Each structure stands twice: as structure tokens, then as C-alpha cells.
Amino acid sequence: MTDLATKNNLAQCLSRVKQQIAEASTTSLHPEPAVELLAVSKKHPAAKIQQLFALGQSRFGENYVQEGVAKVQALAHLAIDWHFIGPLQSNKSRLVAEHFHWLHTLDSLKLARRLNAQRPVDMAPLNILIQVNISQQASKSGISLAQVAALAGAIDTLDNLCLRGLMCIPAPEDESHLRADFLAMHEQFSALQKQYPQLDTLSMGMSADLGLAIECGSTMVRVGSAIFGQRP
Numbered sequence: 001m002t003d004l005a006t007k008n009n010l011a012q013c014l015s016r017v018k019q020q021i022a023e024a025s026t027t028s029l030h031p032e033p034a035v036e037l038l039a040v041s042k043k044h045p046a047a048k049i050q051q052l053f054a055l056g057q058s059r060f061g062e063n064y065v066q067e068g069v070a071k072v073q074a075l076a077h078l079a080i081d082w083h084f085i086g087p088l089q090s091n092k093s094r095l096v097a098e099h100f101h102w103l104h105t106l107d108s109l110k111l112a113r114r115l116n117a118q119r120p121v122d123m124a125p126l127n128i129l130i131q132v133n134i135s136q137q138a139s140k141s142g143i144s145l146a147q148v149a150a151l152a153g154a155i156d157t158l159d160n161l162c163l164r165g166l167m168c169i170p171a172p173e174d175e176s177h178l179r180a181d182f183l184a185m186h187e188q189f190s191a192l193q194k195q196y197p198q199l200d201t202l203s204m205g206m207s208a209d210l211g212l213a214i215e216c217g218s219t220m221v222r223v224g225s226a227i228f229g230q231r232p
Ligand SMILES: *Cc1c(COP(=O)(O)O)cnc(C)c1O
Pocket: 040, 042, 063, 085, 086, 169, 206, 207, 208, 222, 223, 224, 225, 226
């Protein structure tokens, strides 16, 4: 495809996704704040991110540390809000602490302490979402709902981290199980917000289930293939 064709296609997909978000938002359990769109750009080149940025999209999510850092550096001249949304091993935490604005996958106090120590003092605190293993899948990342309050309390004491909310990746399930998982996340998020009023972000919903996630109270959907097409 020519550059122009790619750009027209990205523009169409982006506006279709925004339309879906707007429609689902009318049925949301949590109408405020407005739902934000995180464009998940893993495996897609920096040039496509730049095209989407020119179309007004400024929030991007990456899953792999080296690939993400390379894009952050290549696009340093653009005011992009970079979110790390992949699993993070502690030996790579420094790269995330030094290059990203958000981490969606915090699941241990040990990792929180490392990131807090590694966050450069001239950067704003790293925004943190606690990942919840909401479908209780044996081999998946994230903590249980029962562990959330204790980890939130510990993160709240770390000056270079700013706790913003919760994130989940439910198991591929039928709609009724998915809805139950999303609603359980929303309930935990609302309870936590009473204690920590700065919490404003419930990251749930991807290309295939963003409408349902928004209906159940998501405030940020992470959308890859519906914007970029299939990953190479
Ligand atoms: C890849 C990914 C997404 C986007 O998935 P799509 O189905 O392409 O929208 C969202 N969240 C996480 C954590 C991902 O790894």
C-alpha cells in the first residue's frame, strides 16, 4: 500500500473505533470520566504511530520492552503518552521507569519498589495500574481481587509512583462470564476510589470486547487490531 492508502485506512479504522466507544459510552455504568482510547502499537512500525499521531491519537501502548523503548526514542519529538502494557520482568524494570509514562501490569510490591527507586527524579511519577488476574487463570499475570487493597496501600506510600487504577485481561470466555469479570473489576475499582480519590483509570476492553467493557465501567480501552489491522 502507498503511504496515503495506509493513512486513509488508519483514519477510517480510528474513526470507526471512536464511534464504537461513543456508542458504548451512552450505556456505561461509569459515564465520567470519558473513556480514553489507548492505541496498542506492538509489532507495528513507528511510521504508523506517527501517522496516527497526526490524526490526533496521542496515547500508545507497547508490550515488549526493547521494541517499545526504540519507538519512544525514535518519536521523542512527539508529545506521546507512552503506556507499557506487557508483562514486565524485574531485570527490565529500569527501561520502563526511564522511558514510559504508565505501567498497566504491576503485580508485586517488589516490582513497585524497584520502579520507585529507578524512576528518574526529573520525570513525573510513573502512573501505575495494578493488574488483576480476574479470570483466575493459573499461568497468567496479575494478583487476585483479595490482594488488591494491600498492594494499593503499599504503592500509595511510594513517592515516584502514582497509583491510577486497575487493569485486567480476562480469559477468552462467553459473554456472561466476561460481563461478570468486568463487573467484578468495576466493583473493586469503585471501592478503591473511595479510599484513593485520585484513582481515575479502569483499563479493560480490547478490539473484540470494548463495547461490553465500556458498558461495565471501563475508562480506558486498549485497542490494537481494530485500528492497525492484523499484527505482522
Ligand atoms: C495486544 C494487546 C491488546 C490489543 O489487542 P487487540 O485484540 O489487538 O485489540 C490489548 N491489551 C494487551 C495487554 C495486549 O497485549
